Amino acid sequence: MNLLALDTSTEQMSIAVQRAGVTAPWQHSAAGGAHSSTHLIPEIQQLLAQADLSFDQLDAIVFGAGPGSFTGLRTACSVAQGLAFGANVPVLPVDTLLAVAEEARWQLSGASGLVVTSLLDARMDELYTASYIFESDVWRQIKGCSLIKPESLGWDGVGVLAGNGFAAYGARLPDGPGLRLLALPTATAMLRLAPALLAAGGAVPAAQALPTYIRDKVAQTTLERAAAKSAT
Structure with missing residues (x-):
């Protein structure tokens, strides 16, 4: 399949393009954050050019x-939506904690039965976490996101x-x-996750693509920041 994948959910911006019949994808990673909003689309265009693909050729x-x-989730979702609308192609939202598990499996050349508990720094002294098991070449969630x-x-x-989350909370x-x-x-x-997710019906029209928010509160109050500072 011809696929474009992008992620800006962490401190790293990650982009990859897969062309049908070509084993290795074209990929690019760089600093995320504010960098993503200005560099994401130009880097996507450059990778597609290297793969000799246009947006309307994507599956x-x-x-x-x-x-x-x-901010990162909104950036990735809005870019994916805009590009998908223009090219008239579907969008596949992917759970970032599942992607962490898959990245860990890939680094370890993990076999069936591998259990991964994924952690992402949620800031504000908290973590996002979920657990998965890899069986029969498919990931299955065994503990939901919290x-x-x-x-x-x-x-x-x-x-x-x-x-x-190890640098900030490892101890x-x-x-x-x-x-x-360490995995992002x-x-x-x-x-790598996309074929199974697409086969399971995970793709949606561009208008239905939404970020996954676990936390409703995005910042601490002045009093909360002061209390946290005094406690350290």
């Missing part, structure tokens, strides 16, 4: 739907703990015999 546009940075304090992670040490996470692995929801991971 779908894949994007990291969340959870993640509010927003927690680092100490509240119910990890029993089984499998792999993967994500980007506050539970110990266990399982592996801790890359666009290439989303390309």
